[in-house]
Amino acid sequence: xxxxxxxxxxxxxxxxxxxxxxxxxxxxxxxxxxxxxxxxxxxxxxxxxxxxxxxxxxxxxxxxxxxxxxxxxxxxxxxxxxxxxxxxxxxxxxxxxxxxxxxxxxxxxxxxxxxxxxxxxxxxxxxxxxxxxxxxxxxxxxxxxxxxxxxxxxxxxxxxxxxxxxxxxxxxxxxxxxxxxxxxxxxxxxxxxxxxxxxxxxxxxxxxxxxxxxxxxxxxxxxxxxxxxxxxxxxxxxxxxxxxxxxxxxxxxxxxxxxxxxxxxxxxxxxxxxxxxxxxxxxxxxxxxxxxxxxxxxxxxxxxxxxxxxxxxxxxxxxxxxxxxxxxxxxxxxxxxxxxxxxxxxxxxxxxxxxxxxxxxxxxxxxxxxxxxxxxxxxxxxxxxxxxxxxxxxxxxxxxxxxxxxxxxxxxxxxxxxxxxxxxxxxxxxxxxxxxxxxxxxxxxxxxxxxx
Numbered sequence: 001x002x003x004x005x006x007x008x009x010x011x012x013x014x015x016x017x018x019x020x021x022x023x024x025x026x027x028x029x030x031x032x033x034x035x036x037x038x039x040x041x042x043x044x045x046x047x048x049x050x051x052x053x054x055x056x057x058x059x060x061x062x063x064x065x066x067x068x069x070x071x072x073x074x075x076x077x078x079x080x081x082x083x084x085x086x087x088x089x090x091x092x093x094x095x096x097x098x099x100x101x102x103x104x105x106x107x108x109x110x111x112x113x114x115x116x117x118x119x120x121x122x123x124x125x126x127x128x129x130x131x132x133x134x135x136x137x138x139x140x141x142x143x144x145x146x147x148x149x150x151x152x153x154x155x156x157x158x159x160x161x162x163x164x165x166x167x168x169x170x171x172x173x174x175x176x177x178x179x180x181x182x183x184x185x186x187x188x189x190x191x192x193x194x195x196x197x198x199x200x201x202x203x204x205x206x207x208x209x210x211x212x213x214x215x216x217x218x219x220x221x222x223x224x225x226x227x228x229x230x231x232x233x234x235x236x237x238x239x240x241x242x243x244x245x246x247x248x249x250x251x252x253x254x255x256x257x258x259x260x261x262x263x264x265x266x267x268x269x270x271x272x273x274x275x276x277x278x279x280x281x282x283x284x285x286x287x288x289x290x291x292x293x294x295x296x297x298x299x300x301x302x303x304x305x306x307x308x309x310x311x312x313x314x315x316x317x318x319x320x321x322x323x324x325x326x327x328x329x330x331x332x333x334x335x336x337x338x339x340x341x342x343x344x345x346x347x348x349x350x351x352x353x354x355x356x357x358x359x360x361x362x363x364x365x366x367x368x369x370x371x372x373x374x375x376x377x378x379x380x381x382x383x384x385x386x387x388x389x390x391x392x393x394x395x396x397x398x399x400x401x402x403x404x405x406x407x408x409x410x411x412x413x414x415x416x417x418x419x420x421x422x423x424x425x426x427x428x429x430x431x432x433x434x435x436x437x438x439x440x441x442x443x444x445x446x447x448x449x450x451x452x
Contacts, residue, residue: 012054012344013040018047030329030433033057033355042362043342050194051078053332053351054341057358059365059388061341065333065352066395071097073333077351080332082193083435085211086182088256091400092264102242104400106249107257110236111400116407118231119161120305123408126156126167127415128302134420138447146424146443150273150412154266157408162261163221164232175217179263182210187435218255234258261401268327269405271438273412275325276318278443279372281424286374287417290317294417303414305407311414316374318409322391324372329357329437331393356390357437421448 015021015036024032025048033055036044042058056062065073075095087093091107094100109115130153137144155176156167165172185207189197197204225235237257241248249257280287293313294303303311332353339346346352361369365388366376392399399405416422423446432440 009343010345012043012045012342012346015040015044015046018049021046022048028433030355030357030431030437033358037358041342042358043344051351053353054344054346056341056352056354058342058362059359059390062354062356062359062390063387063394064341065354066393066397069339070395070397072336072339073352074336075333077332077334078193079190082190082197083186085197085207086186087260087263088252090253090256090260091397092260093256100397102245102247103249103253103257105242105244106240106247107237107400109240110233111404113403115236116403117305119404120407120411122160123157123411124302124304124415126153126160127412129156130412131415131419134416134447135449138420138449141446143444143446146274146277146422146445147270147439148442150270150277151266153412154270154273154408155262158262158265160232161404162233162258162265163225164230164235165221171217171221175214175262178210178214178217179259182207182214183263183267183435185210190435214259215255218258219251222251222254222258233261264328265401265404267436267438269408271327271436272318272321272325272405273409274439274443275327275437276321276409276413277416277422277445278424278427278429278439279321279324280317281422281427282429283372286317286372290314290413291417294414298414298418300418303411303418305411307414308407308410311410312378313374314410314413314417315406316377318406318413319377319389319391320372320374323360323366323389324370325431325437326356326360326391327436327438328391328393328399329433330355357433359388359390362388419450421450422446423448 021032024035025046036046036055037057042056043061044055046053046055056065074097075093080093080095083093089095091100091103094103130149134144134149155172159165159167159172185203188203189207195201195204197207222234222238225232226238228235234254237249237254280290290313293311297307297310308315330353332351335346335348335350335352337348341352360366363369386394392402392405424443425446426444428439428441428443430440432438
């Protein structure tokens with residue numbers, strides 16, 4: 001165990017009020033963390049009816065947990081236990097570091113640059129198909145719900161990328177329905193995990209029924225692809241072996257990786273794209289600059305992966321969106337042994353909960369942190385400091401799909417900007433924070449085709 005400094009104090013400042021804290025945390029965890037930081041600083045303890053946690057909202061404290069003392073802060077927490085029946089123990093949730101490292105070695109070749117170039121064709125195809133559908137809505141004067149539409153787009157992309165299947169088949173529709181149901185029921189449970197999932201309440205029965213439906217589809221696809229030459233990511237995972245041990249993933253491990261990537265791979269990107277369109281609505285100057293950049297580069301044709309280096313402002317917009325509204329806005333770790341954070345003792349067994357959302361708003365790290373200013377990402381050496389900018393995590397567990405997600409979002413934003421005026425008549429910027437950050441209400445938009 002590391003020797004603790006003699007200056008370590010015990011404990012971190014406590015935010016009293018177990019019942020009040022629980023009510024506030026359930027109703028609005030981001031607002032709860034904002035208020036707690038204002039009252040107690042960027043390291044604080046808070047009590048809920050079922051646990052006492054340490055909250056962290058400063059980038060340097062998150063860095064200590066995820067990088068400097070990574071081996072001592074593990075994923076063995078209640079949050080990961082709660083979501084395990086849904087996503088299992090894939091790369092985003094595995095607690096055992098050795099197993100995580102082995103699965104990462106197996107999966108990594110699927111995300112190299114050559115493979116991403118192939119996947120970019122899928123992305124561009126699905127973006128183009130969505131824009132064609134939007135053209136029909138525009139001509140008919142129909143509004144669309146951007147939350148729903150961005151979720152549909154990113155699900156189509158990840159389904160084709162993972163399975164090599166067409167996205168409109170019954171299996172995809174079945175999986176999407178089951179995953180949506182499981183996510184909704186799990187979101188309710190995460191906010192108040194008092195009655196175990198094993199207790200057959202109506203909500204819990206719906207959750208387990210959705211899990212059974214989802215698993216039947218995933219295992220069925222695994223079995224069907226086993227002896228095929230599919231080029232989807234799942235087939236690559238099935239064929240790949242650990243270069244050190246020659247081990248392959250079991251069917252259960254394949255299932256967990258598939259579900260994790262299907263959920264995280266479309267939920268987070270759709271959230272970011274919806275936030276981007278909302279923020280562009282609120283900042284017409286940024287929207288006009290983005291449009292000029294896209295028009296000058298593309299001249300009315302669809303964007304491809306080869307165009308992205310010539311569209312730097314679109315990437316800056318998305319990076320600023322991910323700073324202000326990171327879809328994976330929080331995380332948890334558990335201390336294996338006594339440690340210290342910010343001069344305070346964190347005893348062994350303590351669960352720490354950290355917020356990227358608040359770290360990205362720290363005035364020590366960002367000038368005018370509440371402003372939406374993509375220009376701050378023009379200076380790549382400063383604004384992308386890994387210690388202060390954490391939309392895809394940090395340390396050894398940095399998201400394996402980071403490049404995939406950024407490419408997908410850049411292509412979508414460029415195509416939408418090139419083809420449509422997107423008007424949100426009654427924008428609501430209130431975020432809903434559960435497992436991921438999403439728009440709290442439907443985002444209804446009117447579409448107008450641009451002349452070109």
